[in-house]
Amino acid sequence: xxxxxxxxxxxxxxxxxxxxxxxxxxxxxxxxxxxxxxxxxxxxxxxxxxxxxxxxxxxxxxxxxxxxxxxxxxxxxxxxxxxxxxxxxxxxxxxxxxxxxxxxxxxxxxxxxxxxxxxxxxxx
Numbered sequence: 001x002x003x004x005x006x007x008x009x010x011x012x013x014x015x016x017x018x019x020x021x022x023x024x025x026x027x028x029x030x031x032x033x034x035x036x037x038x039x040x041x042x043x044x045x046x047x048x049x050x051x052x053x054x055x056x057x058x059x060x061x062x063x064x065x066x067x068x069x070x071x072x073x074x075x076x077x078x079x080x081x082x083x084x085x086x087x088x089x090x091x092x093x094x095x096x097x098x099x100x101x102x103x104x105x106x107x108x109x110x111x112x113x114x115x116x117x118x119x120x121x122x123x124x
Contacts, residue, residue: 005050015067016043023060062091 008016020027020043026035034041034053043053049071052061061068065080080089083099085107090099098104 005048008047008049012067012070013046015064016046019060019063019067020044020056023063024056025059026055065089065091 020041021029024041024043027033027041028035032041033039036055041053043056046052052071057072061071068074079091081092081097082089083103085098085103088099096104098107
């Protein structure tokens with residue numbers, strides 16, 4: 001975190017709540033607890049920047065790059081790529097060209113289709 005801690009805005013707290021309840025694998029919806037700690041989720045009651053839950057920071061927060069930049073000071077938007085099939089922005093883990101296996105499969109089939117069409121047109 002760069003700079004001194006600051007109070008979270010209402011929209012930032014709402015975004016954190018939405019990410020925790022919707023995407024965090026450690027959050028138990030029924031018991032409203034953090035499973036590894038067996039206590040209320042730290043991130044749901046957070047009012048200041050700094051001191052993020054490690055799992056949330058590394059695994060959940062990268063889904064929303066603007067919020068990540070606001071909370072951590074690390075701008076990840078430059079590392080994002082746009083999927084050529086669906087147009088979704090994603091953070092590549094390696095040199096991957098597509099956001100998901102489904103998009104990669106679709107692109108491969110489309111390329112095969114176009115190649116076979118060119119071959120048929122060339123022969124005929």
